[in-house]
Amino acid sequence: MSMSLVCVKDYEREAHRQLPLNALNYYKSGALGEVTVHENKAAMNRWYIRPRFLRDMSKRSLATTVLGHPVSLPFGVAPTAMQRMACPDGECANARAAAKNGTVFTLSTISTSSIEEIATHAPSSLRFFQLYIYKDRDVTARLVKRAEAAGFSALVLTVDAAFFGIRREDMRNKFILPPHLRMENFQDNDKKSTLVNSSAGGSGLKEYVTALFDTSVTWKDIAWLKRITKLPIILKGILTAEDALLGLEAGAAAIWVSNHGGRQVDGVPPSIEALPEVVKAVNGQCEVYVDGGFSEGSDIFKALALGAQMVFLGRPLLWGLTCGGEEGAHNILQILYRELDTIMALSGCATVKDITREMVIRKEYYSKL
Amino acid sequence: MSMSLVCVKDYEREAHRQLPLNALNYYKSGALGEVTVHENKAAMNRWYIRPRFLRDMSKRSLATTVLGHPVSLPFGVAPTAMQRMACPDGECANARAAAKNGTVFTLSTISTSSIEEIATHAPSSLRFFQLYIYKDRDVTARLVKRAEAAGFSALVLTVDAAFFGIRREDMRNKFILPPHLRMENFQDNDKKSTLVNSSAGGSGLKEYVTALFDTSVTWKDIAWLKRITKLPIILKGILTAEDALLGLEAGAAAIWVSNHGGRQVDGVPPSIEALPEVVKAVNGQCEVYVDGGFSEGSDIFKALALGAQMVFLGRPLLWGLTCGGEEGAHNILQILYRELDTIMALSGCATVKDITREMVIRKEYYSKL
Amino acid sequence: MSMSLVCVKDYEREAHRQLPLNALNYYKSGALGEVTVHENKAAMNRWYIRPRFLRDMSKRSLATTVLGHPVSLPFGVAPTAMQRMACPDGECANARAAAKNGTVFTLSTISTSSIEEIATHAPSSLRFFQLYIYKDRDVTARLVKRAEAAGFSALVLTVDAAFFGIRREDMRNKFILPPHLRMENFQDNDKKSTLVNSSAGGSGLKEYVTALFDTSVTWKDIAWLKRITKLPIILKGILTAEDALLGLEAGAAAIWVSNHGGRQVDGVPPSIEALPEVVKAVNGQCEVYVDGGFSEGSDIFKALALGAQMVFLGRPLLWGLTCGGEEGAHNILQILYRELDTIMALSGCATVKDITREMVIRKEYYSKL
Amino acid sequence: MSMSLVCVKDYEREAHRQLPLNALNYYKSGALGEVTVHENKAAMNRWYIRPRFLRDMSKRSLATTVLGHPVSLPFGVAPTAMQRMACPDGECANARAAAKNGTVFTLSTISTSSIEEIATHAPSSLRFFQLYIYKDRDVTARLVKRAEAAGFSALVLTVDAAFFGIRREDMRNKFILPPHLRMENFQDNDKKSTLVNSSAGGSGLKEYVTALFDTSVTWKDIAWLKRITKLPIILKGILTAEDALLGLEAGAAAIWVSNHGGRQVDGVPPSIEALPEVVKAVNGQCEVYVDGGFSEGSDIFKALALGAQMVFLGRPLLWGLTCGGEEGAHNILQILYRELDTIMALSGCATVKDITREMVIRKEYYSKL
């Protein structure tokens, strides 16, 4: 089957056919009118690649580093919640695929596989743990300790989701996590594990978030987090130079430019538009990552040229998991590997370092020649 | 039923199914080719929201003031004519919904509920009266006196409708007000009450306006109006800095930027585009309001960031009234409340004051980074 | 029937249903890919109208002058060939409609009604004669003399059609003038009259033009034309400042900005885009007219604001003639009269002179506020 | 049949109906999401033609020179692989059509007709040979010698295809060259001739390229090429000023701006956008050619105005060959000849030299007037 699925869009289309509506809509939808979901992709085409030729491309490598850790690919797996709706193994399959491709896997707090399960399935590979901060700070502190113990290498603090973005399809579906699944990072008799299995009328996940997440978190809490862990802290969800600078001050190890796949505030800048502003502000003082709308090798190439150290993928992996579990996720990573490798080879970039800022340019530039 | 209608667009779609053609077309149509109707919405997406994170959002409020009166929401109800075509209670239901949400209701001169009825239905809430100036000035003077007596708090003088915009659907339908309804601000045997119940060949409302409205009104008449009333005067329909300044000079209490929902001159600037120019010209010397095309919380957020003290909604309430009367109108206001509240919470704005000018930026900005 | 046709687009749609394919395609088509046909209309929306309010609009007039002649409307009838394919009376019906509306009618050289017929049908009204220059200069000289004798007030020298634009539909249809019609400005046994009634394989009109029109005409021939006539000469088809200035030098009485309705060179600027450049170059030294894509009152308003003394209409009249002959043409002029009058009234312009340059602005302006 | 096919688009549509899927998709597809395929055409409309009138156009010529050789047309035939899938005579028919029209034909290395066959079919006409560099340099050296011996006038070194662009349709179809065809520049028992007749799972051509082409070619190899041949070397596939300058340094006789019809790196600048940058950099020191998306006379006119000495056509000829072999290819050239001739005549350009830089202008220019 996977033979005829040759690109991410093919997997997306096929996953749309296979997934039950409840899960499909949860995975694909964005906030309000979904303008940002659309713009995340459309904005990729506002940049042109400027390929260079007649360079020796016989030896090439896509390897790079993330926070000092070597990885084989300059793109990795973003945290997405509840992956067992896509395939029985969920996050475990995804983590194995990432490991197989030598890249980083990020586990969501609200996953359907536990921190420890992931460590078992992808023991020697690079793993990040994505953190939501609960009203009860002990909950968060315990998660941090478990992530440390399980060999995760960094904490990804998501700053853009203390509230739940309004996703209309989930309201219509009264989205819940199917009864045979749990938020596995919590104990079975804990409401943090099962509250999402029911709904009082709208999205069950929204009710979960509203009941449990702390909405009073501020920059000072980064200090608290730093006190309770030695793991580097990555701030995910930053979209402005101002917040990037505050993040630097607060001691962030990396800034992860993201609009949460267009799922939180509709109408914010597409990720690839926000990236250069953050890169400029940060000015090399920490690493910058990006996610949102990446589904072609050319998209990834552009972000790398614009200064991203790493690109992350959310939904593409969910489509992969749906169409073949670990193998599907592996295929997604392989497709993007081949696309990026080909573009690099055809643009004169033998290594990721060769993808410099001059290799992309705004469309508008050409109207001024 | 309303459970599955989760956004303004859902109500619009449902209202299109429920309304008779005559009323539907009157409500939805715009002038000539309806370019401005379309642009009013499309222009919202020319601005991006720049959200800020890690601020304490546990306590939030959408309260603000209008002409010194406290309101619970930074958006209110614009005047739209003849609301009883949408539901039996028409303007009364709408006024009750506004009152219930703690916001302002604006009654049109050419309404199918009278000034006094509205006062009865929404006695202790904030109400504005929208004024058209009749050739017979005594008619207008009497309306002003009745509005004062009925406890309305301001007069909204509509400056963009001394003539009737050409609306093609109404010409095709030979639009008339159905026979069981009246313009209730006038007495039953008065042609100002019933002229709109018939048509000599085109839109009956156009014939009404042509026969009765004064087309010679100038800035000097504002002085006349100020002499006959103590109520503050809001000028509705301004689209340029020039007119805004003349309005200030004439003693306007507020400038209401509007293109009448694209129903008068096709091809004028979308409201959200005209807003910054007027805000800049007025320079804080009076309040600035805006309407036209607002149907998502993100739209309202952008207008507030651009300097509007208040955003008004026309058609959305008509769709609400059609799909459930007062409850429908209430749902519309609740939907927008939740959308705006969520966006504020996710953008670092605990109060309306926090929605500053830097929180939005033109799309074009990103092409220059 | 015409009751339900309330705008030019309605007439266009209806004419598309009524006309035989041969005539329809000849009337509607443009050169090559028809990009300019499309852009002529689309470009109208690149300008916004800035309406002004609270001015006394009780007395209004659309009257203006053309080359010193008073007209009731600031728009008139452009020359279009072979109008009897649309209705039995063709150009005569069109001329009568223009006369009835107090505006100028322009007769094409290659018309299906003769110079003298038009003079009979619209004796006391303002008429221009559009000139093509034949290889045999005597032919042209004779036409000029006849136009003078018949009381035409100006010559419109079309500069953009010494060759025939490639119109694909006409090639497919092997377009010919139906056998019962003639180019009536020539004698029955003259090939200039009947050559277009047959085709050697492609468009019969193209073969006509190729055989007969002079392709060596230069600016010096304007001098020749001025020697043989006292009539003012209007240059139709200019699209650049450079040619406008050469036109001034050559003694043109007016410059008529036109791209021949997108029928000659595909890819030239839309007329409304070329207009300001020509207006600026001419700098008041002669009148400037414009045609191309005008079908709404708002389009005409914008051109007047941009400095056109007169706007001309081609296809709209052909649709009018098709749907009702003289009455149809009259309805078109009336529709546009009402649309323009309403927009002027709603924009604070009591007369054509009030439609100043500041009343329109580029869309892009708003992105800089 | 060809009578009703009046433009390139007609031929394209008809070819889509006639070709087997395997060949059709190979011919039409582009890399990844095919954004560049689309933009190559769309970008043509970002430029407007500024026509000039009243110039003597009775004598006209489209003749020009390429590397000093006179040609009758300023456009010629780009190299496209495996043309016998379109019609039995393939490249031979194409070369005869080019010869008949007095213009240059470029033969691909991976053609289904041999160098010598082409020389036989178009003996006295201008022919270029397009070169791919094989890992085994002797292969390339032998091709060069044969092209010299066969009277080809220049080598076109394609720099953008050492790797094969990812074309999704070819992967889905497992594209192979049909068994009755061969890469005729190689001997029958040579894998360079037949490897493309099978596929190990994806595109057979991709496997061919991967197995055989040299990926280590650099600017230094141009020196090697210059040592083994006296033929002028044209560099095809350059998209930046930087590479154009390196090309000049390396002694290129001409720079051929191309993105390989959008088939290699998706997301690069459309050819017509890259052209002015290269023209400016080269500054007259060598000739500049361009291809990519040209299918209307107006497209060609614009490229000539922007400084191209010659425009090349890839797919249009393939559609021509499909719909009528040599005659079809001839018709394509004739259509474009007539379209360009008409546009020149209607724009005041009697010769190719008259098509100066001022004759085209960016659309954006008009927004600043």
Ligand SMILES: Cc1cc2nc3c(=O)[nH]c(=O)nc-3n(C[C@H](O)[C@H](O)[C@H](O)COP(=O)(O)O)c2cc1C
């Ligand atoms: C179904 C889904 C669930 C997600 N769950 C989380 C989450 O639990 N934590 C988090 O930080 N981000 C979450 N995200 C956001 C992703 O990490 C990422 O920012 C986004 O998916 C990137 O956009 P893309 O899907 O276009 O690649 C989720 C995204 C999706 C689509």
Ligand SMILES: Cc1cc2nc3c(=O)[nH]c(=O)nc-3n(C[C@H](O)[C@H](O)[C@H](O)COP(=O)(O)O)c2cc1C
């Ligand atoms: C059906 C309808 C009737 C209206 N009647 C009036 C009116 O009587 N007086 C007035 O000042 N504005 C009137 N308006 C304009 C509205 O006050 C408001 O400017 C407009 O509806 C805002 O655009 P929106 O419908 O996109 O929200 C009317 C608008 C509509 C749609």
Ligand SMILES: Cc1cc2nc3c(=O)[nH]c(=O)nc-3n(C[C@H](O)[C@H](O)[C@H](O)COP(=O)(O)O)c2cc1C
């Ligand atoms: C069917 C048709 C025939 C035309 N014939 C002539 C003509 O004989 N002489 C001329 O100067 N212009 C001719 N024109 C061009 C018109 O005068 C005018 O420039 C054009 O129609 C304006 O564009 P519009 O049709 O969008 O209003 C013709 C246009 C059309 C559509």
Ligand SMILES: Cc1cc2nc3c(=O)[nH]c(=O)nc-3n(C[C@H](O)[C@H](O)[C@H](O)COP(=O)(O)O)c2cc1C
């Ligand atoms: C089917 C096909 C095969 C091609 N094969 C070659 C080739 O063998 N060598 C080469 O240099 N370019 C090749 N090209 C690229 C063309 O030379 C040219 O750059 C491109 O087709 C121009 O774009 P157009 O098709 O839009 O005219 C090929 C293009 C196509 C469409």
